[in-house]
Amino acid sequence: xxxxxxxxxxxxxxxxxxxxPLFPHTFHALPFCAPLxxxxxRRIDMSKALNIPGVVQIFxxxxxxxxxxxxxxxxxxxxxxEKEVSYQGQPILLVVAKDPFTAxxxxxxxxxxxxxxxxxxxxxxxxEKGQFLFPPRTFSIGDTESAWPTCAHRxxxxxxxxxxxxxxxxxxxxxxxxxxxxxxxxxSATQGPATVQHTAARVLGIPMHxxxxxxxxxxxxxxxxxxxxxxxxxxxxxxxxxxxxxxxLVLDRHDDMRMTGKRHPYRSRFKIGLSKDLRILxxxxxxxxxxxxxxxxxxxxxxxxxxxxxxAYFIPNVRARAYSCRTNLxxxxxxxxxxxxQAMFVIESAIAHAALELGIPAWxxxxxxxxxxxxxxxxxxxxxxxxxxxxxxxxxxxYKLRECEAAVRAFxxxxxxxxxxxxxxxxxxxxxxxxxxxxxAGALVHIYxxxxxxxxxxxxxxxxxxxxxxxxVVAREFSVxxxxxxxxxxxxxxxxxxxxxxxxSGADLNGKxxxxxxxxxxxxxxxxxxxxxxxxxxxxxxQGEGVWHKNTPTALGWEDLIAKAFASRINLSAQGYYATPxxxxxxxxxxxxxxxxxxxxxALLMATVDCLRGEYHIDEVDIIHDFGDSINPIVDQGQLxxxxxxxxxxxxxxxxxxxxxxxxxADTLSTYKVPDIYAxxxxxxxxxxxxxxxxxxxxxxxxxxxxxxMYGIAGYFAIQNAIRAFxxxxxxxxxxxxxxxxxxxxxxxxxxxxxx
Ligand code: MTE
Ligand code: LUZ
Ligand code: MOS
Numbered sequence: 001x002x003x004x005x006x007x008x009x010x011x012x013x014x015x016x017x018x019x020x021p022l023f024p025h026t027f028h029a030l031p032f033c034a035p036l037x038x039x040x041x042r043r044i045d046m047s048k049a050l051n052i053p054g055v056v057q058i059f060x061x062x063x064x065x066x067x068x069x070x071x072x073x074x075x076x077x078x079x080x081x082e083k084e085v086s087y088q089g090q091p092i093l094l095v096v097a098k099d100p101f102t103a104x105x106x107x108x109x110x111x112x113x114x115x116x117x118x119x120x121x122x123x124x125x126x127x128e129k130g131q132f133l134f135p136p137r138t139f140s141i142g143d144t145e146s147a148w149p150t151c152a153h154r155x156x157x158x159x160x161x162x163x164x165x166x167x168x169x170x171x172x173x174x175x176x177x178x179x180x181x182x183x184x185x186x187x188s189a190t191q192g193p194a195t196v197q198h199t200a201a202r203v204l205g206i207p208m209h210x211x212x213x214x215x216x217x218x219x220x221x222x223x224x225x226x227x228x229x230x231x232x233x234x235x236x237x238x239x240x241x242x243x244x245x246x247x248x249l250v251l252d253r254h255d256d257m258r259m260t261g262k263r264h265p266y267r268s269r270f271k272i273g274l275s276k277d278l279r280i281l282x283x284x285x286x287x288x289x290x291x292x293x294x295x296x297x298x299x300x301x302x303x304x305x306x307x308x309x310x311x312a313y314f315i316p317n318v319r320a321r322a323y324s325c326r327t328n329l330x331x332x333x334x335x336x337x338x339x340x341x342q343a344m345f346v347i348e349s350a351i352a353h354a355a356l357e358l359g360i361p362a363w364x365x366x367x368x369x370x371x372x373x374x375x376x377x378x379x380x381x382x383x384x385x386x387x388x389x390x391x392x393x394x395x396x397x398x399y400k401l402r403e404c405e406a407a408v409r410a411f412x413x414x415x416x417x418x419x420x421x422x423x424x425x426x427x428x429x430x431x432x433x434x435x436x437x438x439x440x441a442g443a444l445v446h447i448y449x450x451x452x453x454x455x456x457x458x459x460x461x462x463x464x465x466x467x468x469x470x471x472x473v474v475a476r477e478f479s480v481x482x483x484x485x486x487x488x489x490x491x492x493x494x495x496x497x498x499x500x501x502x503x504x505s506g507a508d509l510n511g512k513x514x515x516x517x518x519x520x521x522x523x524x525x526x527x528x529x530x531x532x533x534x535x536x537x538x539x540x541x542x543q544g545e546g547v548w549h550k551n552t553p554t555a556l557g558w559e560d561l562i563a564k565a566f567a568s569r570i571n572l573s574a575q576g577y578y579a580t581p582x583x584x585x586x587x588x589x590x591x592x593x594x595x596x597x598x599x600x601x602x603a604l605l606m607a608t609v610d611c612l613r614g615e616y617h618i619d620e621v622d623i624i625h626d627f628g629d630s631i632n633p634i635v636d637q638g639q640l641x642x643x644x645x646x647x648x649x650x651x652x653x654x655x656x657x658x659x660x661x662x663x664x665x666a667d668t669l670s671t672y673k674v675p676d677i678y679a680x681x682x683x684x685x686x687x688x689x690x691x692x693x694x695x696x697x698x699x700x701x702x703x704x705x706x707x708x709x710m711y712g713i714a715g716y717f718a719i720q721n722a723i724r725a726f727x728x729x730x731x732x733x734x735x736x737x738x739x740x741x742x743x744x745x746x747x748x749x750x751x752x753x754x755x756x
Contacts, residue, residue, distance in 0.1 A: 001482055003468040003635055005217070005461070016219050017173045017189045018250055026175075026246040027056050029239050030103040031232075032093040032110050033259055034085035037121070037328040037662025039114035041083055041092070048109040049095065054102035056243065058110075059094040063242055066205025070231055072195070074134060077294035077331065079203055079234050085114065086293035087330045088662050089259035091231065096239045096247060119328045119662045123267045123290040126325035133291045133298055133324040139306045139590050141378040142317030147282035151273030155357055159270060159349035159734040161342050163290075163656035164263035164335055164649070165666075167674055168462075170219025172260065173250035174233035176240035184237050185212045190229035191221040191460050192500030197492045203234045204241050211237070215490045217461040222646070223334030225462070226500045227297050228260050257667045262656055263335035264301060265290040266342040272350040278360075278368040283315045285346055287322040289332075289339075296331040297338075298324045303434050305339035307379055307594065311347040312388045312426035313366070314375035328662045334502060336646060336709045340429060344710055345651075348425070349734035352717050356724075356732065362717065363401070363424045367392065371428055380591030381430075385694050388428045388600040391624040395424070395602040398687060399622035404606065412725045417611045420619070421721030425714035426602045429707040430595035431504055431697075432583055438499040439580040439596075441509035445474065445517040446573045449566035451559040453478070456488040458498025459510040464705055465635030469507045470514055472631055473698065477518035479542045480558055504705035507631070508596070509578055511698030517576025524570050529556055532564065580696060596696035599703055601625035601689070603644075603711035605681075607718035611726040614744025616719050617679075618648060623686040623711060628693020628702030639704040641684050647712020649675040651736050652719070673739075723747055 008014040046058050061068045061080040071077040081092045093110065097103035120126050148154065174196075175187040184204065188196045193213040201208045213233070218225060232249050239247040251259065266289055273282040287305050291298040302322045309320040348362075355362035370392055371383045395401070401424075408420045433439050444456040455474050461467040467487040475482040488494065499509070522542055529547045530537035533554055541548050546557040565572060585592030604622040609615070621644055630636045653673040657665040666672035693702040720732050723743060729750045735742070 001468065001472060001632060003465050003632065004471060004487070005467070015216055016170050017175060017187055017216070020175060020187060022248065023177060023246045026248055027096050027098060027239065027243065028100040028103050029094050029096045029236060029247050029249040030100065030107050031091040031235060031259070032095055032107050034081065034088055034090040034092060034114070035112060036114060036116055037088040037119045038117040039085055040117060041081065041085065042113040042115055044093070045111040049106040052102060052106045052109065054098040055106045056096040056098065059096070059239060059242060064203055064238060065241065066203050069202065070199050070234060071295060072227060072297070073299050074295040077296070079231060087328050088664065089330055091235065094235050094239055096243065119660065121327050121329055121658050121660060121662050123265065123288045123325045123327070126327045127288055127323060131326040133295045133326045136321055136323040137302065137306060137590065138319065138321045139309060139378040140319045141376060144282045144284050144317045144319045147317035148273055151281050152276040153274045153354060153358065154271065155350070155354050156271045157349065157353050157734060158267065159346045160267045161265060161345050161736045163265045163332065164654050165257060165656055165672055166222045166224030166262070166335060168220030168222055168224055171251045171253055171256040172225070172229055172232045174236040175246065175248040176236040177246040178240050178244055182206065183210045183212065184241060185214065186233050186237055187214050188229055188233040189218045189225060190215060190233065191218070191225040191462060191502055192227065193460065193490055193492050194458065194498045195227065195500060196230050196233045199230045200234050200237045204237060213492045215460050219463070221462040222336050223338065223502065224260060226334040226502045228333050254667060258664050259330065261292050261296060261330040261333040263650065264298065264332040264339065264342065268346045270346055270350045272354055274354055274365070278365050280313060280315045280369045282317040283310065283350065284319045285309060287320065287343065289322060289324045290327055290329065291324040292327055292329040292331040294331040296333050298332065300435060301334065301339035305343040307430055307434060308340040308343040309347065309378055311344045312371055312428040312600065313347065313369040314371045315369065318378045320378060329658060336643070336706050338503065338706070341647065341710050341713065345713055345736060348713055348717065352720070352732070353734070366424060366426060370426055379594065381593045381595060383428065383598060386428055386598040386600045387626045387689055387691060388426050388602065391600055391602040391626060391689050392426050394689060395604055395622065395624040398624065399604050401604065404604065408606065418608055419611055419722045419725040420606060420608050421718045421725060422604065422606050423714040423717035423721060424602065424604050425711050427707055427710045428598050428600045429710065430598055431703045432580060432594060432596045433499060433503045433505060434585065434594045436583050436585055436594070439505065439509060439583060441498060441513040441578050442495040443510060443513035443517045443576040444494050445514065445521060445576065447521060447562055449562060449572065451484060451562045453485045454488050455485060455514065456491065456494040457510040457514060458490060458495045459506045460490050460501040462501065464639060465632060466501065466506045468635055469631045470511055473511045473514045474518060476699070477515055477522065480545050504703035504707065506705070508696065508698045508703055509580070512578035513576040515576065516578055517574040520574040521572070525561055525565060528565050528568060528570060529561060532556060597694040599626060599707040601707065603714055605714040605718045607715065607722050609719060609722040609726065609743060611747050614740040614747060616722070616740065616743060618681040618715055618718070620683045620685070621681045621711065624689055625686055625708065626689040626691060626702060627704065628691065628697055629700040630688065631699055631701045636704045640686055640708045643706070643708030644684055644711050645675050645680055647709040648715040651712050651716040652738050653679060655737050655739055719743060
C-alpha cells in the first residue's frame with residue numbers, strides 16, 4: 001500500500017502547524033534569548049521595544065502563574081531565565097505582537113545588560129571541574145582486571161563524536177488558543193503531546209484536564225521534538241493565557257538552530273584487549289557526554305549509550321562508565337539512536353584501532369566477535385531472536401566481500417589521486433524505551449454506522465509513516481479495505497497519558513493498542529453475526545469485507561453487519577491499551593531485561609577519496625537488514641535509506657561548531673552542511689533478511705525508525721581506509737565528523753594523529 005501522505009505531501013496539501021487557519025485576533029510571539037552563554041542578568045530595558053506600534057506585551061518569568069519549570073527527569077530548567085543565563089539562546093522574555101514581523105523588530109530593540117561569567121563548552125573541561133548534570137553510572141560484566149593479563153594484544157585510545165543538528169524541515173512551533181472555562185488548546189509540533197500537556201499545565205498552574213494538545217503531523221522530529229517542542233508550546237500557552245487570545249509562536253530556522261539542543265557530543269576513552277585469535281576478551285570505556293546546560297533527556301540517553309557499549313559484539317569482560325558533563329551549550333537532547341550510535345562509534349573505533357595495529361582488515365575482528373543468541377550483554381539481558389550473524393553472513397555472500405576487497409585493491413593500485421576504502425558495520429539495536437514505564441500506549445477506534453472507521457492513537461506522524469502502518473493494522477484486524485479507515489489527528493483528549501512517539505517503538509506500542517481495541521469490536525461483531533446467521537461464533541471470521549463461515553463468504557457484508565450492530569445498540573467504539581510485557585530493569589544492580597527485542601543487520605560501505613582535494617563520496621552501501629515481516633515495505637525502505645544518509649551526515653559532513661564563548665558558529669545552512677542529493681551514496685542496495693519478527697513487534701514486523709542510522713558509522717571507517725591507501729603514515733585519531741578539511745589534513749599528515 002502506498003503511504004497515505006505521499007500525494008498530499010508532494011502536492012502541498014498536507015497541513016502542518018504553520019498552515020493552520022488562524023482564529024481572529026491571533027497574536028504572534030517570539031522569544032528573546034540570551035545573547036551570551038553564561039552570565040548574570042543585571043538589567044533589561046524593554047522600553048524601546050514596547051514603544052513600537054503593534055507590540056502587545058513582553059512577558060518574563062514573573063508573569064508565569066504556575067511553576068517556572070520545564071525539566072522532566074530532573075527539575076533544572078526554567079521556562080524563562082530569572083537571574084542567570086547558562087547558554088546562548090536561552091529564552092529570557094517573550095515578545096508578543098500583532099504580527100511576526102513586528103515581534104521581530106521589537107525583539108531587536110530589547111537591551112539586556114548581562115554580566116559575563118566563565119563559559120565552559122568542552123566536555124573534558126567540565127569533567128575536570130566536576131560539572132555534572134547527575135551522577136555517573138557503571139555497567140559491567142566479567143572482570144576486566146583479571147582479563148587484561150590474558151590478552152595477547154591490548155590497545156588504548158580516544159574516540160570522539162560531534163553534535164548533530166536535527167534539521168527537521170518544519171521548525172519548532174506551537175499555537176495556543178484559549179477555550180471557555182479557562183481551558184487552553186495547544187496545537188503543537190511535538191513528538192510528545194502528553195509531555196506538552198503535563199508541562200503546560202504545570203507552567204500555568206492548572207490541572208492537565210484544562211489543557212488539550214493536538215498534533216496534526218509534524219515535519220520531522222528525529223528526537224528533536226521529543227522534549228524540546230515543549231518550551232515553545234508552554235510559551236505560546238503562557239501568552240495566550242495572560243492575554244485571553246490565541247497566540248502563535250513559530251521559530252525561524254536561525255533561531256531554531258541557536259536555541260535548541262542537538263545530538264550529544266561524546267569524548268570517550270577506550271581500552272581493548274584481544275586474544276591471539278582475535279577474540280575481544282576485555283573492553284573498558286569511559287564515556288563523557290556533553291549534556292549542555294540542563295538535564296533534559298540526558299540520563300536516558302546516557303543509559304542507552306551504556307546499553308549499547310558492546311555494539312553488535314559479545315565481550316565477556318566489560319567495564320563501562322558514563323558521565324554527563326554540564327556545559328554552557330543548549331541542553332542536548334534525543335536524536336535518532338538516542339546515545340546508541342555514540343557508543344557504537346567507540347567500539348568500532350577500538351576495533352579499527354586494533355586492526356590497524358595488527359595489520360588486518362577490521363572486519364576480521366568484527367566477524368570473530370559477532371553476537372550469538374544466548375550471549376549476555378553487560379546489563380544482564382541475553383541476545384535472543386537476533387539475526388546479526390545471519391545478516392553478516394548473507395551480506396558477505398550477497399555482496400561478495402572478497403571481490404569488493406579485490407576491486408578496491410586493484411583500483412588503488414592503478415590510481416594515484418583517487419583512493420577507495422571499504423568498511424562493514426553490524427548492528428544490534430535494543431527496542432523499547434529503556435525506562436520501562438514509558439512502554440505503554442492507547443488507542444480509540446470508532447466504527448461509524450456507515451461502516452467507515454476512525455482511528456485515534458497517541459502516535460505522532462513525523463514522516464516515518466506510522467499513520468499508514470496503524471491504518472493498515474485496523475484494515476487487517478477487520479479485514480476491510482484501507483480506504484474505510486481514517487487516521488484522526490493525535491489529541492490528548494482522545495487518547496491520554498501517552499509516551500512520546502520515539503524509541504522506534506511507535507508502531508509496536510500504538511499498533512498493539514489498536515489491535516486490542518479492534519479485537520474487542522471484532523468480538524462484539526462476531527457475536528452479532530453468530531446470532532444473525534445462526535452459526536457458531538467460533539466458525540465465523542471477519543474476512544474480505546464481510547463475515548465468512550469456515551473459509552467461505554456468507555451473505556453478510558461489512559456494511560450490513562455494522563448497520564445491524566448499530567440498530568441493535570451494540571457499542572461500536574472501543575478503547576485499546578498495551579503495555580510491553582516481560583521487560584524490567586533494576587537500577588541498583590544495573591541488570592535487567594530492558595528490551596522487548598533487538599533489531600539487527602549488517603552493511604558494507606565503499607568510499608572514494610579525492611586525495612588532491614580531500615573530497616570524498618560514498619559510492620555504494622549494501623545492506624542486509626532484518627525488517628521482520630514488514631507492514632509496509634515502501635515506508636521501511638524510506639526509513640532505511642533516510643537513516644543511512646542521516647548517519648553518514650553525522651559521521652562526515654555535519655559539523656556543529658561552537659566558539660569558546662559558546663556561540664553557535666554553524667547556525668545556517670551555508671555553514672552547517674547536511675548531505676544533499678549529491679552527497680547521497682551513489683547506490684543504496686538492500687535485501688531483507690526474510691524472517692518473521694518477534695511477538696512483541698506489531699504483526700511480526702520489526703521496528704525500523706532508528707536502527708539504520710547506525711549503518712552510517714561504516715562511512716567513517718571506509719573513508720579512513722581510503723586515506724590510508726594514499727597515506728600509509730597516517731595514524732587515525734577517531735574524531736568524527738570526518739569533514740573534507742580533516743580528510744585533507746589526514747592525507748598529508750605523517751606519523752602523528754590529525755588534530756582538528
Ligand atoms: N523518519 C522521518 N521521516 N522523520 C522523523 O522525524 N524520526 C526517527 C525515525 N524516523 C523520524 C523518522 C526517530 S528518532 C524515531 S524514534 C522514529 O522514527 C519514531 O517513529 P517510530 O517509533 O514510529 O519508528
Ligand atoms: N526516548 C526515550 C528514546 O525516552 N527513551 C529511550 O529509551 C529512547 N530510545 C531511543 C529513542 N528515544
Ligand atoms: Mo527518536 S530519538 O526516539 O525520537
